[in-house]
Amino acid sequence: MPENDPRPLAGVTIVDLTRVLAGPYCTLVLSNLGARVIKVERPVRGDDVRDVGPFRGGFSLYFAALNYDKESIEVDLKSEAGRSVFERLLDRADVLVENFRPGTLEKLGYGWEALHARWPRLIYGAASGFGHTGPMSRRPAYDLVAQAMSGMMSLTGYPDQPPARVGVSIGDMAAALFLSVGLCAALYKRRETGQGVMVDVAMLDAQIAILENALTRHLVTGDLPQRTGTRHPNISPFQAFETSDGRLVVCAGHDELYHVFCDKIGRPEMKSDPRFVTADDRRVNVAAMQEEVESVLRTRPTAHWLEVFEAAGTPCAPVNTVADAVRLPQVEAREMLRAIPDPRIGTLWVAGNPIKISGVAEPATHRPPPDVGADGARILAELD
Amino acid sequence: MPENDPRPLAGVTIVDLTRVLAGPYCTLVLSNLGARVIKVERPVRGDDVRDVGPFRGGFSLYFAALNYDKESIEVDLKSEAGRSVFERLLDRADVLVENFRPGTLEKLGYGWEALHARWPRLIYGAASGFGHTGPMSRRPAYDLVAQAMSGMMSLTGYPDQPPARVGVSIGDMAAALFLSVGLCAALYKRRETGQGVMVDVAMLDAQIAILENALTRHLVTGDLPQRTGTRHPNISPFQAFETSDGRLVVCAGHDELYHVFCDKIGRPEMKSDPRFVTADDRRVNVAAMQEEVESVLRTRPTAHWLEVFEAAGTPCAPVNTVADAVRLPQVEAREMLRAIPDPRIGTLWVAGNPIKISGVAEPATHRPPPDVGADGARILAELD
Numbered sequence: 186m187p188e189n190d191p192r193p194l195a196g197v198t199i200v201d202l203t204r205v206l207a208g209p210y211c212t213l214v215l216s217n218l219g220a221r222v223i224k225v226e227r228p229v230r231g232d233d234v235r236d237v238g239p240f241r242g243g244f245s246l247y248f249a250a251l252n253y254d255k256e257s258i259e260v261d262l263k264s265e266a267g268r269s270v271f272e273r274l275l276d277r278a279d280v281l282v283e284n285f286r287p288g289t290l291e292k293l294g295y296g297w298e299a300l301h302a303r304w305p306r307l308i309y310g311a312a313s314g315f316g317h318t319g320p321m322s323r324r325p326a327y328d329l330v331a332q333a334m335s336g337m338m339s340l341t342g343y344p345d346q347p348p349a350r351v352g353v354s355i356g357d358m359a360a361a362l363f364l365s366v367g368l369c370a371a372l373y374k375r376r377e378t379g380q381g382v383m384v385d386v387a388m389l390d391a392q393i394a395i396l397e398n399a400l401t402r403h404l405v406t407g408d409l410p411q412r413t414g415t416r417h418p419n420i421s422p423f424q425a426f427e428t429s430d431g432r433l434v435v436c437a438g439h440d441e442l443y444h445v446f447c448d449k450i451g452r453p454e455m456k457s458d459p460r461f462v463t464a465d466d467r468r469v470n471v472a473a474m475q476e477e478v479e480s481v482l483r484t485r486p487t488a489h490w491l492e493v494f495e496a497a498g499t500p501c502a503p504v505n506t507v508a509d510a511v512r513l514p515q516v517e518a519r520e521m522l523r524a525i526p527d528p529r530i531g532t533l534w535v536a537g538n539p540i541k542i543s544g545v546a547e548p549a550t551h552r553p554p555p556d557v558g559a560d561g562a563r564i565l566a567e568l569d
Numbered sequence: 570m571p572e573n574d575p576r577p578l579a580g581v582t583i584v585d586l587t588r589v590l591a592g593p594y595c596t597l598v599l600s601n602l603g604a605r606v607i608k609v610e611r612p613v614r615g616d617d618v619r620d621v622g623p624f625r626g627g628f629s630l631y632f633a634a635l636n637y638d639k640e641s642i643e644v645d646l647k648s649e650a651g652r653s654v655f656e657r658l659l660d661r662a663d664v665l666v667e668n669f670r671p672g673t674l675e676k677l678g679y680g681w682e683a684l685h686a687r688w689p690r691l692i693y694g695a696a697s698g699f700g701h702t703g704p705m706s707r708r709p710a711y712d713l714v715a716q717a718m719s720g721m722m723s724l725t726g727y728p729d730q731p732p733a734r735v736g737v738s739i740g741d742m743a744a745a746l747f748l749s750v751g752l753c754a755a756l757y758k759r760r761e762t763g764q765g766v767m768v769d770v771a772m773l774d775a776q777i778a779i780l781e782n783a784l785t786r787h788l789v790t791g792d793l794p795q796r797t798g799t800r801h802p803n804i805s806p807f808q809a810f811e812t813s814d815g816r817l818v819v820c821a822g823h824d825e826l827y828h829v830f831c832d833k834i835g836r837p838e839m840k841s842d843p844r845f846v847t848a849d850d851r852r853v854n855v856a857a858m859q860e861e862v863e864s865v866l867r868t869r870p871t872a873h874w875l876e877v878f879e880a881a882g883t884p885c886a887p888v889n890t891v892a893d894a895v896r897l898p899q900v901e902a903r904e905m906l907r908a909i910p911d912p913r914i915g916t917l918w919v920a921g922n923p924i925k926i927s928g929v930a931e932p933a934t935h936r937p938p939p940d941v942g943a944d945g946a947r948i949l950a951e952l953d
Contacts, residue, residue: 319902340736352724518703
């Protein structure tokens with residue numbers, strides 16, 4: 186890296202044994218902050234998701250979205266030559282990240298005790314389904330398992346419908362983000378102590394953590410949090426409504442906003458409707474509220490209502506598809522979509538870095554995701 | 570802090586202007602890592618969510634879940650005396666975090682340029698709906714707005730039902746986590762440069778980022794990602810199924826796991842059923858698969874099937890309620906539930922820290938969440 190690279194993790198080298206989602210997303214977040222990520226892949230097949238579609242030019246887009254800007258070296262951790270390369274990589278590394286099932290790395294002789302004894306400055310990050318301790322530690326897990334087991338799924342969807350999965354892999358993503366926080370904090374601490382630590386993040390723990398007030402509410406009051414569709418559990422109108430051509434959300438969280446909202450939809454009498462006078466009336470009669478509001482909103486398209494509500498200062502938004510979302514001028518202005526010229530794919534589009542830092546411009550471009558071992562020769566030469 | 574506090578952010582002081590959810594969750598994550606968080610609250614009412622129920626002993630559990638272990642001082646940023654206190658707090662602070670609408674702090678004279686000029690080492694973290702730049706920057710936002718606008722909601726729920734909100738405030742939580750990563754990385758960098766930076770995280774950007782491969786898939790192939798209930802978009806059986814008394818998820822992601830699964834549910838003929846022979850057959854006939862599997866699973870309770878699948882090594886899990894989840898021995902073993910004796914609430918239960926670090930034990934207990942200004946006198950005395 187150039188000496189004056191303003192990115193906060195410039196100069197940090199990560200040896201990356203991760204595959205699939207949680208681990209690679211963590212190292213992507215750190216790469217976006219300037220870390221060098223050397224992806225250590227098993228020979229030939231490499232990361233499991235290289236086989237997961239959709240493909241473009243024979244290349245997995247699933248893999249591509251998670252592994253741009255990373256380097257790849259093929260290493261067989263079960264061969265002597267491979268272990269020697271891996272160890273020389275660790276000699277120069279700041280951080281090792283992996284998301285194998287707990288016990289896997291230990292069996293290969295690279296458990297935390299062994300790593301710390303030989304590389305005391307090395308920080309070791311592990312993402313797993315259930316964590317490196319506890320009775321379920323070594324059980325297999327997927328995002329779906331974490332969402333189901335944690336209660337996350339029970340909170341998502343409509344009350345008269347079965348639980349739904351959160352539409353992105355929030356089990357993986359939350360673990361990846363907590364691990365990223367832990368690793369950055371460990372790097373900060375190491376400047377003081379000179380010592381590495383192990384950071385152990387479980388998908389299940391991460392889901393439990395982001396339940397936040399649902400969890401407190403349940404444990405303190407005994408209430409069981411329920412699915413509410415799009416409705417706020419206590420405030421109304423604060424949910425999605427149907428229009429003539431789609432849906433929008435409105436957040437009219439207190440009397441003043443509610444009164445403006447009634448006027449703007451041409452139903453001023455709703456302000457004094459005995460079902461809707463106080464916030465508590467509106468909470469109790471939320472189904473009637475939805476009926477009344479939709480009977481009006483269904484007469485005009487989403488765009489009309491958004492214009493009306495925006496002009497009135499009522500918080501609102503269209504219920505966008507992904508296609509709508511990526512066309513938002515705000516998304517462009519924030520440089521949240523990045524185009525990477527890629528000889529295999531054509532143009533690879535990926536999400537940008539949501540951590541915007543003063544003095545750090547978005548890079549002009551990014552490295553395309555590597556083929557298995559693409560950077561091996563150069564990396565090996567560096568080790569000599 | 571004691572000199573030998575092993576927590577990575579021990580010694581870091583955060584001046585915390587945040588309210589409601591995204592900001593307070595960010596400073597909670599950092600507090601869990603050892604930072605001292607001084608919550609600067611407007612006089613009397615303090616943080617907005619102190620008024621949000623449910624309450625226990627008159628105290629908001631919503632507030633409590635997010636603000637334990639923090640200190641509180643009452644400061645009126647519009648009075649001269651208040652500004653003087655705030656500035657003396659910044660003299661001693663490492664990090665300032667806020668989640669006002671962009672422009673708010675600037676109007677008070679504490680925009681980034683002014684902060685950086687006077688406190689060059691100070692790191693400034695801002696969470697907002699749309700970020701501090703771009704055409705929508707100053708628009709009001711809530712979690713519901715971020716989920717709707719980003720496409721997140723369009724991906725969540727069942728294809729034949731309206732979009733659903735993710736059952737936790739993932740718009741706030743994701744922004745909080747990205748901001749936490751950015752602030753820790755900025756602290757790391759500051760040890761080298763001596764300079765603070767501004768870290769600007771938007772809820773919308775954070776949602777776009779965690780769409781990850783759905784976003785790449787759409788932008789590269791033109792496919793529009795859809796809601797799939799609990800089903801994996803490409804793999805089957807990989808979803809929730811009904812049992813006689815509830816639901817469970819099964820992840821039988823490849824031929825071998827599928828064959829074992831068929832045997833274990835007593836339907837070996839499904840292995841050679843022409844609808845289900847290859848992974849692609851199973852993907853195409855996912856509705857028929859659900860029907861066949863549920864016709865068997867509905868005959869016995871969840872506990873029976875979990876036992877069968879666990880013994881066979883098939884990744885599976887019950888679809889738990891929050892009440893089920895908090896009773897998991899693994900959650901207890903990982904110390905993910907923390908009891909805090911609180912004179913107002915009785916016992917306050919909160920989620921623990923999911924970032925487990927070697928050599929860092931969970932604290933024996935935590936400070937209860939403060940009343941508005943509870944620590945003011947002591948903090949003021951420190952400033953003299």
